[in-house]
Amino acid sequence: MNLKKITSLALLLSFASITSLSAQIKSTSEVFQILKEKDSILFNVGFNTCSTAAFEEIINEDFEFYHDESGVTTSKSSFITAIRDGLCGNKDAFRSRRELIPESLEVFLLKDNGVVYGAIQKGIHRFFERVPGNKENPGSTAKFTHLWVLVANEWKLKRILSYDHTMGNN
Structure with missing residues (x-):
């Protein structure tokens, strides 16, 4: 195979992978709504x-x-221990609250031979901090990526990436 064909094939494969990666599912889809609810359980119930x-x-x-x-x-x-004993260990001490930036939420399905086995959920969230005796103040804003997998027809959170934390106006 000559260099021109190899280059063309590489460009085609790159474009195909970029196109498939940008195939986010609609926010009205059942999977999107289920994972949005799971995000709410994780943060609004568990973390907050x-x-x-x-x-x-x-x-x-x-x-x-x-x-x-x-x-x-x-x-x-x-x-679970780190959250329970750390952030939540003393409810009269420092507290942090997380808010999802709703319009940032995206979900991408993961398939194996056409069968959905997982999903990538990503978005941006902001945190607010409260020290005893003071009002709540803006904390950091960060990006997150969650890897959800189907286990016995239930969505389970397998990996979290939390990154690009920046302080400033939320």
């Missing part, structure tokens, strides 16, 4: 109210969490 029992149902057993500032958590139990 410290109801860590909510994590048990939605987090996969081989869970991993990658954070650009606080490092890696390599198990479901370590993640």
